[in-house]
Amino acid sequence: MITIQKRDSVTRKQGALRQLASIAGALMIGALVIFLSGYNPGTVYIEIIRGSLGSGYSISETVQTVIPLLIMALGVTICFKVKFINIGPEGQFYTGAMAATYFAITWPDLPRGALLALMCASSIAMGGLWCVIPALLKVKVGVNETLVTLMMNYIAIKFVAYLQYGPWKDPSVIGYPVIRQFSQSGILPDALGVHSGWIIAILLLIGMIALLGKTKYGYKITVLGENPNTARYAGYGTAKLLVSATFIGGGLCGIAGFIQASGVENSLNAMLSNGWGFTSIVVAWMGRLKPLPIVAVSVLIAVLIQGCTYLQISMGVPYFMASVIQAIILFFILGSDFFMNYRIVRRQGDKEAEARR
Amino acid sequence: MAYIQLRNITKKFGSVYANRRICLDIHKGEIHALLGGNGSGKTTLMNILAGRYKYDEGNILIDGRKAVFHSPGDSVKAGIGMIHQHVDLVDSLSVEENILAGTEKGLFPTRKKARGKIKDLAELYDFHVEPEGKVYQLTIGGKQAVEILKVFYRGASVLILDEPTSVLAPIEARALFVNLGKMKENGCAIVLITHKMQEVFDISDRVTVLRKGEAVYTSLTADTGQSMLTEKMVGHAIEGRTEYRAAPRRDIRPLLAVSDVTVHNRFGSAALSGVSLDIRPGEIHGIAGAAGSGQKELCDVIAGIAAADEGRILYNGKDIAHMPIAGRAAKGVRIGYVPEDRMDTGLVGGMCISDNVMLRRIDREKGLFFNEKKARDLALRIIGKYGVDAVDPAQKLKDLSGGNIQKILLGREIEEAPDLLITAYPVRGLDIGATNYIFGLLRERRDSGMAILFVGEDTDVLLELCDRISTLYRGRLTATLDAAGTTKAELGLFMAGGGTGGTR
Ligand SMILES: Nc1ncnc2c1ncn2[C@@H]1O[C@H](COP(=O)(O)OP(=O)(O)OP(=O)(O)O)[C@@H](O)[C@H]1O
Ligand SMILES: [Mg+2]
Numbered sequence: 048m049i050t051i052q053k054r055d056s057v058t059r060k061q062g063a064l065r066q067l068a069s070i071a072g073a074l075m076i077g078a079l080v081i082f083l084s085g086y087n088p089g090t091v092y093i094e095i096i097r098g099s100l101g102s103g104y105s106i107s108e109t110v111q112t113v114i115p116l117l118i119m120a121l122g123v124t125i126c127f128k129v130k131f132i133n134i135g136p137e138g139q140f141y142t143g144a145m146a147a148t149y150f151a152i153t154w155p156d157l158p159r160g161a162l163l164a165l166m167c168a169s170s171i172a173m174g175g176l177w178c179v180i181p182a183l184l185k186v187k188v189g190v191n192e193t194l195v196t197l198m199m200n201y202i203a204i205k206f207v208a209y210l211q212y213g214p215w216k217d218p219s220v221i222g223y224p225v226i227r228q229f230s231q232s233g234i235l236p237d238a239l240g241v242h243s244g245w246i247i248a249i250l251l252l253i254g255m256i257a258l259l260g261k262t263k264y265g266y267k268i269t270v271l272g273e274n275p276n277t278a279r280y281a282g283y284g285t286a287k288l289l290v291s292a293t294f295i296g297g298g299l300c301g302i303a304g305f306i307q308a309s310g311v312e313n314s315l316n317a318m319l320s321n322g323w324g325f326t327s328i329v330v331a332w333m334g335r336l337k338p339l340p341i342v343a344v345s346v347l348i349a350v351l352i353q354g355c356t357y358l359q360i361s362m363g364v365p366y367f368m369a370s371v372i373q374a375i376i377l378f379f380i381l382g383s384d385f386f387m388n389y390r391i392v393r394r395q396g397d398k399e400a401e402a403r404r
Numbered sequence: 405m406a407y408i409q410l411r412n413i414t415k416k417f418g419s420v421y422a423n424r425r426i427c428l429d430i431h432k433g434e435i436h437a438l439l440g441g442n443g444s445g446k447t448t449l450m451n452i453l454a455g456r457y458k459y460d461e462g463n464i465l466i467d468g469r470k471a472v473f474h475s476p477g478d479s480v481k482a483g484i485g486m487i488h489q490h491v492d493l494v495d496s497l498s499v500e501e502n503i504l505a506g507t508e509k510g511l512f513p514t515r516k517k518a519r520g521k522i523k524d525l526a527e528l529y530d531f532h533v534e535p536e537g538k539v540y541q542l543t544i545g546g547k548q549a550v551e552i553l554k555v556f557y558r559g560a561s562v563l564i565l566d567e568p569t570s571v572l573a574p575i576e577a578r579a580l581f582v583n584l585g586k587m588k589e590n591g592c593a594i595v596l597i598t599h600k601m602q603e604v605f606d607i608s609d610r611v612t613v614l615r616k617g618e619a620v621y622t623s624l625t626a627d628t629g630q631s632m633l634t635e636k637m638v639g640h641a642i643e644g645r646t647e648y649r650a651a652p653r654r655d656i657r658p659l660l661a662v663s664d665v666t667v668h669n670r671f672g673s674a675a676l677s678g679v680s681l682d683i684r685p686g687e688i689h690g691i692a693g694a695a696g697s698g699q700k701e702l703c704d705v706i707a708g709i710a711a712a713d714e715g716r717i718l719y720n721g722k723d724i725a726h727m728p729i730a731g732r733a734a735k736g737v738r739i740g741y742v743p744e745d746r747m748d749t750g751l752v753g754g755m756c757i758s759d760n761v762m763l764r765r766i767d768r769e770k771g772l773f774f775n776e777k778k779a780r781d782l783a784l785r786i787i788g789k790y791g792v793d794a795v796d797p798a799q800k801l802k803d804l805s806g807g808n809i810q811k812i813l814l815g816r817e818i819e820e821a822p823d824l825l826i827t828a829y830p831v832r833g834l835d836i837g838a839t840n841y842i843f844g845l846l847r848e849r850r851d852s853g854m855a856i857l858f859v860g861e862d863t864d865v866l867l868e869l870c871d872r873i874s875t876l877y878r879g880r881l882t883a884t885l886d887a888a889g890t891t892k893a894e895l896g897l898f899m900a901g902g903g904t905g906g907t908r
Contacts, residue, residue, distance in 0.1 A: 263766050266774045269755065270763065276749040280709055280741070281763050282729025 073379035080375050084368070091358065091372065098357020099350040105357070107241045111311055112349035114244045115140070115303040115320070119327035120345060121255045122174075122299030124336045128259070128272045129292045131182060135196030136300040137324030138203035142177040143170035143301020144308040145207060148226065148315040151233030151308075152215065159232040166233065166305050174301015175294040177203065182293035186286045200324070208317040215315075226315045235310040242310030251299065256338045258295075268292055300324065326352075333381065351376060405468060407432045407593055408453070408484075408562060413462035415448055417803065420795060422448040423459070424617040430562065435584060435594045437604040437625070440614030441637055441835040442807025443793030446597045447489070449614070450564045453595075454486035455479030485555030486564040489571075489806055489833070490747065491547045493539045500535035503554045518557075525556050529583045543696050545576035552583075563587060564595045567806070569603065570832045573695045573861050581607050599807075599835050601630050613637050638837055658682035659855045660706065660824055665715030665725070667701045675701040678715070679881045681874050683824065688846060688856045690870030690887065692863060692899050698879040699859045700744060703826050706857070707741040708732065709749070719824075733768065740764075740822035742830050744859070746813050753802035757794060758783035760801050761816045786815035791838065806833045814842060818849065825849070828859040843869055863892050863899075877901035 078088035099109045119136045126133035147166035154162060181195035210226065217227040235242045259265040271278040271288050278285050308315050330348055334341030355373040358364040364372070406429035415423040423445045430436055438446050451457045453464065455473035464471045466482055473479045479486075493502045504518055522535050531549040539547060548568060555563060565584075569577040584594055584607060596608060604611050605625060613621040613636040621636040660683040669675040676698040683689045691699055704710035706717060708729040717725040719737050727737065743749045751760055758779040762769075769775060783797035790811040794804055801809060810833050817825060827846075831839040846869070850856055860866045866873055867887050874884040875898035883898040 261774060262772050263769060263774050264772070266759065266762070266766060269759075270752055273752045273754045274749075277752055277763070280707075280729075280743070280749050282708070282732070282767075284728075284730050 070380055073376065076379045077372075077376045081372060084371070086362070086364070086372075090362065094358055094361050095351065095354030098355075098361065099353035103240065105353060109346075109349045109353045110241050110245055112323070112352055113345045114248045114310075115307050115323055116327050116330055116349060117248050117342060117345040118251055118303040118306070119300045119324055120330040120334065120341050121251060121338065122178075122296040122303070123328050123331040124296075124334075124338070124341065125255070125259070125268070125292050125299075126178070126296035127331060127336055128268050129289050130272050130275075131185070131289060131293055131296075132193045133178060133196050133293070133296055134193055134328065135178060135181070135199050135297075135324075136303075136327050137320055137322070138196070138200035139174040139177045139297040139300035140304040140307070140320050140324045141200075141203040141207050142304070143174035143298075144304030144315050144319055145203075145210070146170050146173035146301070147305035147308055148215070148229075151229040152227050155230035155232060157232055159236075162232045163235065163309070166309060167302060170301040170305035171298035172301075174304065175298035178293045178297020178300070179290055182290050186289060204317055207315060207319075211316055229309065229313045233309060234313050235306065242306075244306035244310045247302065247306060251302070252338060252342065259338070300327075329377075329381070347380075348377070406430055407467060409463075409465040409468075410449070410453065411463040411465065413449065413452060413459050413464070415445075415452060415457060415459045418795070421617045423452070425462070426614070426617075426619045428612055428619060428622075430593045430595060431610070432561070432593045433588055433591050434609040435588055435596055435607055437608035437611040438595055438597045438614065439599075439601075439604060439611060439633060439637060441793075442811070442833070442838060443805040444614040444637075445617040446614055447566055447805060450486060450566060450595065450597065453479065454484060454564060480558050480560070483559060483561040484564065485558065485560030485562065487548065487551045487555065487566065487568060489566045491544070491551060493547055493550060495538075495540040497539060498535065499533050499537050499539060499542075499550050499553075502539055502550060503535075503557050507558060522553060522557060525553055529553075529586060530579070531583075543576075544571045545573065545579075545695065548572070548580070561591070562593045562595075564597075566597045567599065567833060568596070569598065569600065571695075574863070576695070577603075599833070599839070601633065601836065604633065605630070615639065634836065637835070656684045656686065659685045659720060661716075661718040662702075662706065663716050663718070665702075665705060665712045665717065667698075667705055667710060668713050669701070674879055676705070676879045679876075679879075680715075681881060681884055683855045683857055685823070685855045686850055686853050687871040688850050688858050688869055690866040690873035691857065691859045691876060692861075692866050692873055692895060693876035694899060695861065697876040697899075699828065699876060701879075702876070703741065703743065703828055703857070703859060706824075707739055707743075707826055709741075730767070738820075738822040738824070740817040740820050740825040742813055742817050742825075742827040744828035744832075746810060747802075750813055751801060751809065754800065756798045756800055757787070757792075757804075757812060758797040760812060761786055764816065764820055782819075786812060786819060789819075790815040791841070807835060807838060810834060811838060818845060822854070824855045824857065826857045826859075829861065830858070863895050867892065867895065875899050 074092070078092070081088040081091050097105070099105055119140060122139070123133055123136055146169035150162065150165045150169055157165070177199060178196070181190070181192045181199065184190040184195055185192045212224045215226045216224045235244055237243065238246060259268070267278070267283050267288055270281070271283060271285055275285060278288070304319070307319055312319055326348060330341060330344045334344045351373050355369040358369045358372065359366055408430040410426060410428040412425045412427060413423050414421065414425055426449060428449070438450070440446050448457065452459045455476040455478050464473070471482055473482070500515070500519060500522060503522055519535055526533055529552070531553065533542065533546055533549055533553070539550065542550065548571070552563070568580060572580065584596070588594060596603070598604065608625045611623060611625050611628065611633065612619055613633060615637060662682070663680045665676060665679050666674055667676040679698070679702060681689070691702065693699060701710060705712050708724065708727065712725045715725065716723050722735065722737070724732065724737055727735070732739070741750070747753055761783045762774070762779045766774070780797050786792065787794050787797065792804070792808050792811045792815070794808060801812065804812070814830055831842055834842065846856055846858070858866070858870055867890065870887045872884060873887050873890065873895065875882045875895065877899060878901065882901060885895070885898070
């Protein structure tokens with residue numbers, strides 16, 4: 048008989064080793080599936096690496112993918128820390144991008160520093176607000192946040208589409224409706240060949256590590272998430288903590304929207320996020336809600352995303368097949384997580400037990 | 405030959421030996437008491453036998469044959485059942501559903517046969533539980549009965565109980581022992597982990613003492629004595645307790661005056677109705693009563709965790725009945741609280757020791773940052789002063805033994821030096837040495853002016869330790885008595901709702 052058994056807890060080093068081993072294992076199983084689909088797994092893997100890290104251009108593309116993934120995953124993390132299941136990074140991303148776009152197209156002539164600061168601040172406020180609404184509903188009326196945050200994604204996305212087709216439509220462009228391009232003032236400057244969003248990401252990462260691990264606020268958040276009864280017992284105004292943490296989380300997702308609009312598209316449209324808001328939830332989860340592992344996972348996933356896009360060009364792999372390959376690898380990496388914590392055992396004791404009966 | 409033989413069992417957690425080459429024989433038709441100080445490895449050893457932990461070395465023989473357990477399920481199949489210190493039942497399910505969970509086979513199991521079997525078992529052991537009743541309606545003793553039924557329903561012939569009486573009222577404990585006697589007659593093997601010496605001599609046939617992970621002594625209970633066991637447990641003889649009680653002072657203004665407080669539980673009925681009492685600085689004020697008579701509600705409402713539906717709570721003349729906990733320190737209200745269920749409220753199991761000791765004072769710290777060094781120093785001080793068996797302040801709290809977790813909670817609340825300390829069953833799970841130490845410390849703090857509210861279950865302890873005792877019966881206060889002139893019988897009468905409700 049076969050059963051599933053939880054593994055004993057392991058030391059840090061053992062854990063890291065197992066994680067590496069399981070990723071290697073996942074890549075091998077992935078290889079088998081790719082082979083069965085009629086492609087040469089070796090070539091596929093090499094092309095994925097080449098497409099994501101093989102040239103200056105591809106590296107910059109990958110970095111541009113890491114930036115929003117990482118920032119949103121950090122936002123999701125602080126929400127999850129207080130046991131607020133935020134499925135809404137996508138919506139918070141779009142409301143943030145919307146706020147930034149409003150200022151970029153309303154005051155295109157402001158000096159660059161002032162306009163960017165305004166865009167950034169407003170994206171935090173709007174993203175934060177989009178996350179605080181379900182938090183208040185949870186605190187005040189006890190509404191489950193999972194559904195509300197999920198639904199609010201669609202409100203935000205559809206609203207962007209409405210703006211794109213309606214009020215914010217650029218009249219000078221004929222044909223497919225688009226929102227006006229930002230003026231130079233509204234565009235993040237480049238640094239080392241990539242838009243400077245990466246500097247913001249690094250600053251946010253450091254800030255987050257400090258906030259969660261070193262401050263009194265981070266400590267209280269952890270207590271609240273681990274044992275709300277104890278937080279109440281210690282008199283930590285639990286509702287306030289929850290609302291502030293969700294504001295920070297939503298605000299981070301909003302910044303990601305601002306960076307993507309300003310640095311990458313120089314405009315806003317309803318496909319701005321590429322669905323990475325949802326991906327960021329997976330990133331936060333796989334990184335175990337710890338900032339540094341989250342960085343590693345963001346890079347891994349960004350490599351996968353960019354590499355698989357490249358497969359379409361280099362190997363003529365159709366779009367859907369590239370997506371399938373990406374999903375397969377992701378699936379097995381996620382699956383390996385399970386095998387790190389559980390193992391399947393064949394029971395030897397059974398026969399003896401039966402013999403005794 | 406013993407039915408179960410543990411041979412040279414060794415279990416390490418990191419670099420700590422929780423069990424070291426332990427040998428233990430468990431016989432059918434016998435009650436085997438397992439004694440030992442906090443952190444000596446009792447729970448770990450029994451968790452190994454229950455299939456919860458893998459061991460590093462050694463063998464388990466059942467009926468002379470080597471047994472290998474990969475999971476608790478394997479151990480259940482071998483007829484071993486364990487009652488853990490913390491009940492793990494699902495509150496919202498019925499008794500029957502809890503007992504049957506995981507045993508039903510097929511898509512449409514028939515409940516009828518199962519129900520009959522449960523009723524038979526309940527009758528056999530005189531458990532008054534209804535299979536259809538919900539678990540949350542039961543007292544702790546009732547929940548424990550359900551756990552025992554569950555174990556027997558699965559066909560256990562070996563029963564392990566981890567400190568079963570620490571959560572029971574004395575009457576419930578006696579009922580449990582009567583049942584253990586019956587099980588023994590029926591040929592079961594029973595292992596009883598306990599810190600109470602009296603229980604060893606009341607009920608056990610054989611006793612084993614663990615110290616620092618090693619089995620240092622085994623004997624037939626009849627062939628040994630209390631001083632022998634204590635000596636084996638701590639490694640040296642223990643001095644007798646010094647009893648001393650200052651005369652209660654009536655002239656002092658009370659620190660806390662609870663007047664006509666009523667609290668409704670979540671079903672809308674009164675858990676506490678019209679309770680009035682006062683607590684003076686420099687006194688230990690006991691609360692006696694059967695389990696669930698409103699003790700928890702009284703403590704919670706004073707500590708500010710629950711709101712009073714009616715009545716006032718005056719602290720130095722200020723009404724704090726609706727004052728949020730957060731604002732209390734700033735207004736000079738300094739109340740410490742050791743709640744009865746430490747893992748549910750009061751501690752964070754997943755955080756380390758030094759994080760847990762900072763819980764109360766974090767808001768008084770200056771600046772934005774968490775002071776790691778201060779936390780570590782405080783943790784080390786508590787570990788040293790309260791004799792906590794821990795390797796490092798960075799250890800996760802939930803990896804400590806039950807008694808050591810309790811010591812961290814007590815240490816934190818006492819070291820905060822509040823003006824009023826509320827303690828509910830503070831020595832639950834502590835070994836004899838630690839119990840005496842805590843009682844001594846409470847007396848010392850009382851003498852230096854602290855007001856202490858002491859919720860207890862053992863009338864002997866209450867009479868010995870407290871200056872005054874209030875009795876609760878079904879949420880009503882039946883009397884407040886001077887401990888000095890009161891007998892056990894009198895106290896028992898008021899606890900059972902009798903008497904005139906006078907105040908002395
Ligand atoms: N999961 C764990 N991880 C690390 N150390 C552990 C773990 N469980 C127990 N220990 C350690 O093993 C030792 C024995 O613990 P155990 O719980 O068996 O003691 P105990 O005799 O039951 O004590 P108590 O009377 O306080 O309940 C302790 O030092 C404890 O810190
Ligand atoms: Mg124990």
